[in-house]
């Protein structure tokens with residue numbers, strides 16, 4: 001018995017010693033860098049097809065701005081397809097539970113319909129998710145406060161954001177390299193020759209290509225502009241008030257900030273959401289944190305396209321319905337030193353209030369939220 005025990009100890013000592021010695025002498029395992037050049041790289045470029053009526057100066061319709069696309073990230077079929085996969089893939093989050101699409105769902109016009117978004121750890125963020133419809137056209141900063149300059153720059157952020165996907169890019173890249181299909185997709189999208197060339201920058205480029213493909217002009221409003229249909233009386237009345245047109249029964253000033261055809265002027269304003277005695281008193285300083293105190297309390301005037309589908313409203317999701325939004329604008333909002341001059345109290349009767357809501361509902365585009373090419377590939 002005793003002898004057996006001793007033998008056992010000697011044996012285990014030797015085993016441990018052998019392993020320890022091997023571990024020291026063996027070089028670290030070399031990561032195989034798979035060659036991808038056998039896979040065809042034949043990029044097919046994709047054009048942004050803006051309908052002609054948005055490219056001509058028409059009565060009351062300004063020309064749509066050109067979509068800013070960086071020279072080194074032109075849209076291709078395979079680039080968009082890779083981006084779509086990454087956008088919908090929970091491989092991007094630390095615990096594989098969330099993807100970009102968790103907070104940007106097609107059904108909500110690429111929002112999550114929550115007042116504020118929750119990340120993988122269930123911690124609430126500070127902001128309400130933003131619609132990604134026509135996001136490629138925005139050339140004056142992204143996010144409610146405009147702190148990100150481009151889609152390529154923005155797409156890098158959610159992965160490492162502690163209250164969003166809470167992962168690290170090195171971890172994501174390792175998973176993508178070891179994946180069955182992603183190396184091939186990166187090859188087809190960007191012509192890389194080896195797996196080791198998969199980077200977070202290329203992932204962000206692909207996601208940006210997909211985002212630029214989320215554009216659509218198929219709402220009732222667009223059909224009206226194209227002369228395909230007529231508006232109901234209340235919709236027309238709302239449209240005229242929205243644009244302060246000469247025949248309007250009242251001026252609601254909306255288009256100063258939510259300019260057609262994108263229904264945003266791509267700029268930042270204080271629309272009276274927060275009360276502040278001085279410029280330093282805003283609970284959420286918004287744009288001012290980037291540009292200085294004069295713009296404290298400023299936020300992006302978001303697009304009103306698909307506004308019917310993106311409730312609740314405002315950067316903090318504080319308004320549940322379009323009726324509440326209208327009550328806000330009718331009251332002129334809360335006082336602060338830099339509230340915009342186009343946010344006065346406006347004296348609208350109930351029909352006029354309903355008319356503006358009816359007009360906003362003409363901005364609903366259900367085609368884009370049901371398009372197969374924009375849905376999850378999984």
Ligand code: HEC
Nearest residue numbers: 099100103117118119127128129130142143144155158164
């Ligand atoms: C946990 C929820 C969540 C996840 C996950 C998430 N987002 Fe967002 N997204 C938001 C919120 C909230 C905002 C507004 C944040 C702000 O303004 O600070 C936003 C804003 C954006 C914007 C700016 C839109 C605009 O008009 O300015 C883009 C683009 C965007 N997200 C893309 C993505 C992409 C791409 C991913 C995946 C890599 C992603 N989001 C993942 C919640 C999320």
Ligand code: HEC
Nearest residue numbers: 252253254257269271299300301302313314315329340342
């Ligand atoms: C002075 C500029 C300005 C004017 C005028 C203006 N808005 Fe806004 N609007 C904004 C800004 C800025 C926001 C976002 C504010 C925030 O969340 O802090 C906003 C938000 C909204 C939202 C919520 C959007 C979302 O995605 O949550 C709706 C709806 C809206 N406005 C409708 C209107 C209507 C209707 C009118 C006219 C009665 C109007 N706005 C006039 C600047 C303006």
